[in-house]
Amino acid sequence: MKYLPNNISKNTQLKLYERMMKPRMIEEKMLILLRQGKVSKWFSGIGQEAISVGVTSALKEEEYILPMHRNLGVFTSRNIPLYRLFTQWQGKSSGFTKGRDRSFHFGTQEFKIVGMISHLGPQLGVADGIAMANTLKKEKLVTAVFTGEGATSEGDFHEALNIASVWNLPVLFCIENNGYGLSTPTNEQYKCENLADKGLGYGMESHIIDGNNVLEVYEQVDALCQSMRINPRPVLLEFKTFRMRGHEEASGTKYVPQELMDEWAKKDPISNYEKFLVSEGVLNDGSIAQIKEKIQLEIDEHLQKAYDEEEITLDPTMELSDVYKKFEYQEVKPNEKVSNIRLIDAISQGLRQSMERHDNLVLMGQDIADYGGVFKITEGFVEVFGKERVRNTPICESAIVSAAMGLSINKMKVMVEMQFADFVSSGFNPIVNYLAKSHYRWGEHADVVVRMPCGAGVGAGPFHSQTNEAWFTKTPGLKVVYPAFPYDAKGLLATAINDPNPVLFFEHKALYRSMYQDVPEDYYTLPMGKASILRNGSDVTVVTYGAGVHWALEILDSQPEINAELLDLRTLQPLDLEAIYASVKKTGKLIILQEDSLFGGVASDISALVMENCFEYLDAPVKRVASLDTPIPFAKKLEQNYLPKERFFVALKELIEY
Incomplete structure (x- = not known):
């Protein structure tokens, strides 16, 4: 050498x-x-x-x-x-x-x-x-x-x-x-x-x-x-x-030819370098011994210090509290000046105002720069914020999510737009194993929002129509937001960006341009984990979110004799269990509506939690209504059959009559 x-x-x-x-x-x-x-x-x-x-x-x-x-x-x-x-x-x-x-x-x-x-x-x-x-x-x-x-x-x-x-x-x-x-x-x-x-x-x-x-x-x-x-x-x-x-040591090296081991042993980086330094007069036997003695003393001293430390003490409260970085929600109240805008406009407006508020916020996603994204949510952003902060990405969801984590480590805020929520599967690993676990593992938060255009009802087929929130509500360390109205979307998006924890922000594509509402023009925030009671009632509790909110409203409007209490969850993690329990205790009956397929969905956990904590208040079994346990079909009739809207009406009547 x-x-x-x-x-x-x-x-x-x-x-x-x-x-x-x-x-x-x-x-x-x-x-x-x-x-x-x-x-x-x-x-x-x-x-x-x-x-x-x-x-x-x-x-x-x-x-x-x-x-x-x-x-x-x-x-x-x-x-x-x-x-x-x-x-x-x-x-x-x-x-x-x-x-x-x-x-x-x-x-x-x-x-x-x-x-x-x-x-x-x-x-x-x-x-x-x-x-x-x-x-x-x-x-x-x-x-x-x-x-x-x-x-x-x-x-x-x-x-x-x-x-x-x-x-x-x-x-x-x-x-x-x-x-x-x-x-x-x-x-x-x-x-x-x-x-x-x-x-x-x-x-x-x-x-x-x-x-x-x-x-x-x-x-x-x-x-x-x-x-x-x-x-x-x-x-x-x-x-x-x-x-x-x-x-690792248990594996051994029997699979390595001995002559190869012998060849590389001759190339040992330390013994060869040591010989060189001796030949150059930088080291001698005495200085080598001194260096090794000094290192050995340091090892022994610190090893003893480690041995002397007591075994770790279990603190169950800390185990749970360390999953998320502490976030002190700061309310910014909306002003009185409003405009009647669509859901898509509210998201765009909230994103733009967050960019103005946080000069360390970076947006990343496919086609989001000059093109403005496939849904045009970031149209015009490049002219205002520049291409350094509004970045088109190659089609590589996994590395982009990982890069978002790196930006957060280096004191930036990040929004990653999945072109469609379905494509998040290509970035699934860094979301559930890196973003979600880092704070619990070593105290490093992930200041990342992943926007998820999702949902069926637009004839987009199996790869552009999923509402896959249950992939993430299952994972400790992630927060999941799923608004149904423009007002909620804008305020919750602002909060999601303020929150130093990773947030999956679901936006239903079918509501983008069909749902209008009066929305404050200036910046404001809304708290996570607070359901919205859209209707008060005493006969039955209806719990839903996303497009399910509008299906439930439509059916309840057509059935005025049903005195239902309707809860829009708005956020799924954290979940407003207090509001759910309070309503169930009042009405005695619960039906949960979700667009996602039935097995393993959010409705299943809500049902189990209510059965465990409110059983004595129930006058009927909890009902869950969801889409079929199939992939999402393309043809209109097949898609309508897949979605749960009509089955919800039948199940609601059955529950009322129980």
């Missing part, structure tokens, strides 16, 4: 050695503790320390790094107190996740590190978002993100590279090509000779670096970062290295 220090000072050469030695010695200790049963799991980075240390050392402290399992050197090079890492791995309170996650599945704003989740791909898009925020704030900073060669097969990898390239984002994509994805060798993972070649397809600069040569890593990354700060652009780096231990 050839070391060329060039302009790297002796002090820096020594620092790089010390920084590599620390994670190596920690790992050696952890492997002992693993065998003793004192650590539950370990992903070894032995043999790859030069990459983590070289990259981190080339970055500024204020620049974000997004590491993976084997990047202990990132954390130690950022000088995180070791006892905090040890307690993190032991599931204690001084760690970063309050015992809720393990390994490096955490982030820390203090040290500008954002750890990975087990679904590896999304963090690449998160890096895009962090870098985008830096460019919007005119900060000349680089964001570095790590991945292994295995994860380059994931769609998120390709989406993130494409976005970074199209938007010229200063992201350093670092691929640690260590030969195996768990047990799968590279010749079974990809066909191209080098992963760096994939950058060419995205018009992206790419380089291959010897990942076991810390001077080469540091020098090349340092030069690239200096250039990227002046000339923002993404760069793809393939670090050639090897994994000397199993994917």
Whole structure:
């Protein structure tokens, strides 16, 4: 291995050695503790320390790094107190996740590190978002993100590279090509000779670096970062290295040919570098011993501190309260000047006024810029707010949602428009596993609103008509809003954008241009979790939301003899159970109407909750009415049969007569 220090000072050469030695010695200790049963799991980075240390050392402290399992050197090079890492791995309170996650599945704003989740791909898009925020704030900073060669097969990898390239984002994509994805060798993972070649397809600069040569890593990354700060652009780096231990320790390495292990053992990044530094007079036997002794003392001291800390104490209240970032709702009352506008106009108006109110709010979505979106909600926004804040995106929902998370991490607010709610399935993973779980896991909120044009009744068929709110009401950490009227839509959208938690905001397409209402012209807010009582009654309680509200109103208008109390939920998470229970206790009967198919929908949970908490007040079984348990058909007669409007009338009469 050839070391060329060039302009790297002796002090820096020594620092790089010390920084590599620390994670190596920690790992050696952890492997002992693993065998003793004192650590539950370990992903070894032995043999790859030069990459983590070289990259981190080339970055500024204020620049974000997004590491993976084997990047202990990132954390130690950022000088995180070791006892905090040890307690993190032991599931204690001084760690970063309050015992809720393990390994490096955490982030820390203090040290500008954002750890990975087990679904590896999304963090690449998160890096895009962090870098985008830096460019919007005119900060000349680089964001570095790590991945292994295995994860380059994931769609998120390709989406993130494409976005970074199209938007010229200063992201350093670092691929640690260590030969195996768990047990799968590279010749079974990809066909191209080098992963760096994939950058060419995205018009992206790419380089291959010897990942076991810390001077080469540091020098090349340092030069690239200096250039990227002046000339923002993404760069793809393939670090050639090897994994000397199993994917995780339980896996072993029996699937690796011994001659390959022997070959790479000769390329050990620390022993070879140590020999070089001795030959250069930077190190000698005495200084090596001193460095190791100092690191060992630090490890022992901090490990003892971690052992001395008590096991984490269960606080059931905190477990629930930490799912969401605390949000203090601030009421902004509407003015008296109103205009009679459509639902679509109210949403557009609310979005525009939120953009004026929050100069850190960014809008992203397919065709939302010059074209104004397929429903024209953002028409004219580019002229007012510019293309930096109103962004057309490539068709890559997963990476865009991940980028929204990155923007939020870097202190921005984000609205992502799904062209149709159906398409959210392509961005499902980062919503339910990243946006929803980050605050509970490591205290980082996701200040993201995802707008969801949804619903049937317009003959759009199975892929443009779903109302899929139940996919998200099931997921702790998400809020779900579903207004039926222009007034509610505008006020709740403003609140959703103010709320630092992730919000799925459903907008029924069939109501966009058919539903008019007098709406205050100025900015105002409405609280989440408060149902609207549209009609007072004593015979039966009708609970619904979205288009179901208008179906229920139409039927009740045609049946004046039915004295029904009608509740429009408006928000599904949080849910106004107090209003539901109060109404059921008054009427003794409950029917729940939803447009979504019946099984597993919101109506099922409301029904169960009422049966559990209001059983003694019921004079009849709770009825649920919903669409058929089929995909949504296209032809008008089939779609009418699918939707529950006519079945609701029959069920309502049956319940009244029970």
